Structure formats: C-alpha cells, structure tokens
Amino acid sequence: MDLNTVEVIDVPTRRADVWPLGPDDAVLAGGTWLFSEPQVHLRRLVDITALGWPPITLDDSGIELAATCTIQQVSTLSAELPTLRGDWTAAPLLHQCCTALLASFKVWRTATVGGNICLSFPAGAMISLAAALDGIVTIWRADGSEYQLPITDFVTGSATNVLATGDVLRAVHLPAEALRATTAFRKLAPSPLGRSGIVVIGRLDDPADGGRCAVSITAATVRPYVFEFPGVPDHAALRAAHATIPDDAWTVDAHGDPDWRRGVSLVLAGQICAELR
Ligand SMILES: Cc1cc2nc3c(=O)[nH]c(=O)nc-3n(C[C@H](O)[C@H](O)[C@H](O)COP(=O)(O)OP(=O)(O)OC[C@H]3O[C@@H](n4cnc5c(N)ncnc54)[C@H](O)[C@@H]3O)c2cc1C
Structure with a gap:
C-alpha cells in the first residue's frame, strides 16, 4: 500500500x-x-x-547472513551448503526455517533476514533459525559503535526487542560448531499456508564439539526459549525445562491457543529428542 x-x-x-x-x-x-x-x-x-553488504559470507567460523540477505538466498544456501561445506550437517535447517515463513514468491524474494528479526514476531522464521543455531546478532549504533548479543537476548517479547532508536541490525552469525550438528525440525500451523503456530527445533552437536543437545521453542512463545542439555535429554528433563516457560510467555494470537501451544510443543520436543537419540 x-x-x-x-x-x-x-x-x-x-x-x-x-x-x-x-x-x-x-x-x-x-x-x-x-x-x-x-x-x-x-x-x-x-x-x-x-550499502553493498554481501548477503552471505562463509568462513571457518561459520556463516554470516547480512541483515539484507533475503529469505530466498537463505533457502538457496541451504541447497548449496552440502557442496560448499559437507561437514555442516545442519544445512537442511536453513531451508526448513524459510518454510516456516509461508508466503508468496514475492515475499520470499524480497523479505530480508534483518526485517524478519527486527519485527520480532513470535513467528519470525529467521529468529527460529538463529535461536536453534546459537546465532549472534551485530547491531550498529548511530555513534559509529557496534555490539553483539545472542538472538535469545535480542528478542524480548512479542514484536519487541532491544533495538534503540537509530540502531540498525547489520548481520547474524551462525557459528560453525552449531552448523556441524544434527538437527530435527517440527512446525505446526493452523492452516497449510498460514503463519507458524509452533516451531520446535532440536540440535545435537558433534561429539568433537562437546555432544551438547539444544532444544528451541519459537512461535509458540513470545520470544525464543532455548534449553541446553549435556546430551539428548530424557522425557523428565525435557518436561522440567519446558515447565520453566512462564505462563504469560505462551503466544496469544489467531494462530493457536496458548494451551495448545504449551501442550503440543512438549509433544514435538519429545519427538525431536527421539529422532536425535
Ligand atoms: C504474505 C506475508 C506473510 C508473512 N509471513 C510472516 C511470517 O510467517 N512470520 C513473520 O515473522 N513475518 C511474516 N511476515 C512479515 C514480514 O514480511 C516478514 O517478517 C519479513 O521478513 C520482513 O522483512 P522485510 O525485509 O520485508 O522488512 P521491512 O518491511 O523492510 O521492515 C520490517 C521492520 O523492520 C525494520 N527493519 C528492517 N531491517 C532492519 C534493520 N536491518 N535494522 C533495523 N530495523 C530494520 C523496519 O524499519 C520495519 O520496522 C509476512 C508478511 C507478508 C506480507
């Protein structure tokens, strides 16, 4: 308009x-x-x-996605990674998260990683991706300085984040350790082409990287929740972590009842752990 x-x-x-x-x-x-x-x-x-920011920068430390990188470029990278970096087994997750933002081809080609993160909607698909892979965002300030923080600290609530007036999100970095992990992805939306109601992602790090397991819940909650375990958790450990999500953190909108989100996210987290075990 x-x-x-x-x-x-x-x-x-x-x-x-x-x-x-x-x-x-x-x-x-x-x-x-x-x-x-x-x-x-x-x-x-x-x-x-x-501003001429390269949309994607790969090096041994991981992937830097410029804020201006489009959803389509992230999806294309997902398909190219097995050739470029065969050891980055989390590659499919990039495309899977793009599909958590179900939109027309026009939105796919134009919408950016930075715009998605800065809106900070619960259903922010690039927030899901960054949260699952220990993403670190870089923010430029008006005085010429910049700072970095984990995506889980960047998003503070439904459509709220730490950006101050004049701040610009420059990039998100996905570290190589997380990219070397095995991942499992679940997404539920009330309608096939609708916005995500629940996204749950599991990540099991390579034994050489410590073998940690991280389970992230997004869309169902107003901000990302990531739970870390020394290995794939049993159901009791998973349920205990899930129970720490505050009652008022479950998303209330047209894309799912909060009680449904609370109950089904635990079921999906259990499925993910079984898949990673
Ligand atoms: C059909 C349709 C479906 C959609 N589905 C989803 C969905 O499933 N999930 C979801 O989360 N969103 C969805 N959206 C909302 C939105 O289009 C996407 O989140 C998209 O990724 C926004 O990116 P953009 O580059 O177009 O942002 P813009 O529209 O350009 O900007 C969005 C906001 O972010 C700010 N901003 C952008 N970049 C920066 C930056 N680098 N630094 C600081 N501020 C910045 C802008 O000022 C603005 O306030 C949808 C939109 C449409 C039209």
Missing part, C-alpha cells in the same frame, strides 16, 4: 550516511511488512539495500 505520510526515501551507500535516524524514520529493507499496513507516524524511509 502507499505510505502517503512518507515525504522522503533516502538510499545511503555508505555507513556514515545511514544516520540520523529518528522516531519519524524507518529503516527500509525488503519493505514486505512496512508496505503491508499503514505507518502514519513515518515521514522518512532509509533504504539500507544499497
């Missing part, structure tokens, strides 16, 4: 030109959400897609 309060669209090509960014300004990435509903408080958009 037209954003008819917007008077200016700036397209910086250098980091220094991204700012100033005030409360009437918005970072524009893919625009799939920004242009999907009225934004009457906005006067200016700052399009970050001309």
Whole structure:
C-alpha cells in the first residue's frame, strides 16, 4: 500500500550516511511488512539495500547472513551448503526455517533476514533459525559503535526487542560448531499456508564439539526459549525445562491457543529428542 505520510526515501551507500535516524524514520529493507499496513507516524524511509553488504559470507567460523540477505538466498544456501561445506550437517535447517515463513514468491524474494528479526514476531522464521543455531546478532549504533548479543537476548517479547532508536541490525552469525550438528525440525500451523503456530527445533552437536543437545521453542512463545542439555535429554528433563516457560510467555494470537501451544510443543520436543537419540 502507499505510505502517503512518507515525504522522503533516502538510499545511503555508505555507513556514515545511514544516520540520523529518528522516531519519524524507518529503516527500509525488503519493505514486505512496512508496505503491508499503514505507518502514519513515518515521514522518512532509509533504504539500507544499497550499502553493498554481501548477503552471505562463509568462513571457518561459520556463516554470516547480512541483515539484507533475503529469505530466498537463505533457502538457496541451504541447497548449496552440502557442496560448499559437507561437514555442516545442519544445512537442511536453513531451508526448513524459510518454510516456516509461508508466503508468496514475492515475499520470499524480497523479505530480508534483518526485517524478519527486527519485527520480532513470535513467528519470525529467521529468529527460529538463529535461536536453534546459537546465532549472534551485530547491531550498529548511530555513534559509529557496534555490539553483539545472542538472538535469545535480542528478542524480548512479542514484536519487541532491544533495538534503540537509530540502531540498525547489520548481520547474524551462525557459528560453525552449531552448523556441524544434527538437527530435527517440527512446525505446526493452523492452516497449510498460514503463519507458524509452533516451531520446535532440536540440535545435537558433534561429539568433537562437546555432544551438547539444544532444544528451541519459537512461535509458540513470545520470544525464543532455548534449553541446553549435556546430551539428548530424557522425557523428565525435557518436561522440567519446558515447565520453566512462564505462563504469560505462551503466544496469544489467531494462530493457536496458548494451551495448545504449551501442550503440543512438549509433544514435538519429545519427538525431536527421539529422532536425535
Ligand atoms: C504474505 C506475508 C506473510 C508473512 N509471513 C510472516 C511470517 O510467517 N512470520 C513473520 O515473522 N513475518 C511474516 N511476515 C512479515 C514480514 O514480511 C516478514 O517478517 C519479513 O521478513 C520482513 O522483512 P522485510 O525485509 O520485508 O522488512 P521491512 O518491511 O523492510 O521492515 C520490517 C521492520 O523492520 C525494520 N527493519 C528492517 N531491517 C532492519 C534493520 N536491518 N535494522 C533495523 N530495523 C530494520 C523496519 O524499519 C520495519 O520496522 C509476512 C508478511 C507478508 C506480507
């Protein structure tokens, strides 16, 4: 839709030109959400897609996804990884998480990793991916500094996060240790083409990386919950961890009743552990 309060669209090509960014300004990435509903408080958009960030950077430390990397590029990478890095057995998870954002081909081609994470919706599919793989986000600040923190600390609630006015998400890093793991994925949505109601992902690290097991719950909860165990947990350990999720952390929206989310996420976590065992 037209954003008819917007008077200016700036397209910086250098980091220094991204700012100033005030409360009437918005970072524009893919625009799939920004242009999907009225934004009457906005006067200016700052399009970050001309900053020249390589969408994907691979090295021995892992994968860096630029904030401007699209969902489609993440999905394509998933298919290419077995050739590029045969030891990164978590490769299928990248595509699986893209399918947790069920949208038209236009959204797939345009929506970005950063836009998805910054919206911080419970059903944020790139949040599910980053949470499952120990993702670390890098945030640029207006004063030229930057800082990093785990995705699990970045998202603070339903559509809330730590970003301050003027902050820009630059990238998310997925470490090689997590990429070398075996993963298992479950997603439930009330309708086949609907937004995720529950996403549960299990990750069993390679014995050489410590053999830890991480079980993450997203979409069902307003922010990501990741539980770590020394190995694949038994049902009692899993149930005890799941019980620590506060009552008010279960998502309340049209995509699933909170009680359904609470009960079924534990069932799916049990299935995942059986698959990883
Ligand atoms: C049909 C359809 C289906 C969708 N399904 C889902 C779904 O299943 N799950 C879900 O979570 N979302 C969904 N969305 C919402 C949204 O489109 C996606 O989350 C998408 O990934 C947003 O990315 P974008 O690049 O288009 O963001 P934009 O629309 O460009 O921006 C989204 C928000 O993030 C801010 N932003 C963007 N990039 C940055 C950055 N680097 N730093 C700081 N702030 C930034 C913008 O200012 C804006 O507030 C859907 C949207 C549509 C239209």
